[in-house]
Amino acid sequence: MLIGEVARRSGVSSRMLRHYDSLGLVRPTGRTVGGYREYSDEDIRRIFHVESLRSLGLSLRQIGRALADPAFTPSELVGDLIQRTQERLDREQELLDRLRAVDASAPSGWEGVLRIVELLHGLNSPHAARRQQAVLAPAEDVPVPAELLAGAVLAEADPNVAGALRWALARAGGDGLAILASGVRSEDVDVRRRAVLAIAELPGDEATAALAEALGDPDPAVRGRAALALGSRGRIAAAPTLVRMVAEGTTDVEAAEVLGTLARDAGCADRIMSELIDELAEPTADPATRIRLTQALAEMPPALAQGVLQKLAEDDDRAVALLASALAVPDRSTGTAITPR
Structure with missing residues (x-):
């Protein structure tokens, strides 16, 4: 097959085919009587091999080396091309x-x-x-x-x-x-x-x-920051996470303050108090945890926190009882206990 026909069928220009020939990359195996390049079926297959390797980004020198060495391993070269x-x-x-x-x-x-x-x-x-x-x-x-x-x-x-x-x-x-x-x-x-x-x-x-x-993130820092921001925006969905933050001692003071702000909304107050009371009653809660939860009650509206603090003043844990007694200060004019603000 002459060079013009090869160029037409392969899509490789005649100029590029001559360049391949000059480099020794694809040399036609024959010549016509008139001296024209004549390509065999094997030569054409080699042209397609060259074009395939070029499509991967190999240089003509790299292609020549790959086709000339039967023991050539492509892994290192391909890895370099990927990088x-x-x-x-x-x-x-x-x-x-x-x-x-x-x-x-x-x-x-x-x-x-x-x-x-x-x-x-x-x-x-x-x-x-x-x-x-x-x-x-x-x-x-x-x-x-x-x-x-x-x-x-x-x-x-x-x-x-x-x-x-x-x-x-x-x-x-x-x-x-x-x-x-x-x-x-x-x-x-x-x-x-x-x-x-x-x-x-x-x-x-x-x-x-x-x-x-x-709020559903597995990382406590992500959950905590989201809960603080949501609570500050008045979203009750943050309450369970905020209560857990108090119980675990994770930014507990800030969490208690946000809970107190949320509890000013009558629609949120009962749920927050319920969450705090449940955590206080948790059998696995250690003394430090119960003290933090008791301190958080000081941020709640007095009308809600008063009764809970009075009960805690009689708690079996002396530290909790003393703290609750201090927070539920007696009102001398009425003889009842009030929660200081």
Whole structure:
């Protein structure tokens, strides 16, 4: 088969076939009387082998080596190609993210584009101080995309920089919440913790819904932060987690204060008191746990806590009884006990 026909059937140009010939990669086994290249069926099969290997990213030199050595093992070469391809994809993804960030900011001029690029460089700095400076030094009239800030929040390990990012995100508005909500479902517990911290500072029903989802998280830090934020928003669903936090001594003072705020709502008060009383009556509760729960009663509305504290003043555990007696101070004018506020 002559070169023109081979080119037509294989899709490899005549010029490239001549180049293969000059490299010794695919040499036609015959020549016509007129000196034209004539390819055999085996030559054509070799052309397809070359093209197949080229599609994997091998250079012509690598292909020649692979086809010339019957003992050649491809694993090392393929592994190297995978690594190089992944690095190229990472660079392309970084470029795509950068372009999307610029597009999301809707810059009115090149100054806006340069500001976003500068911010991206700053956020990618290995130095925490540089990242924090990039967040806290915004240019005027150049909005920072909330999506960019949200992604940076989920990736930031330094607490100071993370705080600056959350502050900037709360001011930016936009649709950063969607990215943070995806962080709540991350397999990485650190990402989930960062996501909940940031969502807790955002207003709105969608943020509340994302926090409610985090109540079921297996990590106590994620659950606890979500419960504190939800309780502060008046959501009774947080009450069981908050009571457990008091019992376990996990941010128990803050949890008790949020429970007290929730209990001011008559619709929540009875459930919270029931949860506290059940924990106090738990047979496995140790003295330290019961003391924390008794202290939490001081945050409850006096009308609700008074009777429980009077009963606890006669508790078999002397430490609990003494604490309950101190919290249920007698009102000298009536002779009854009241809970100090």
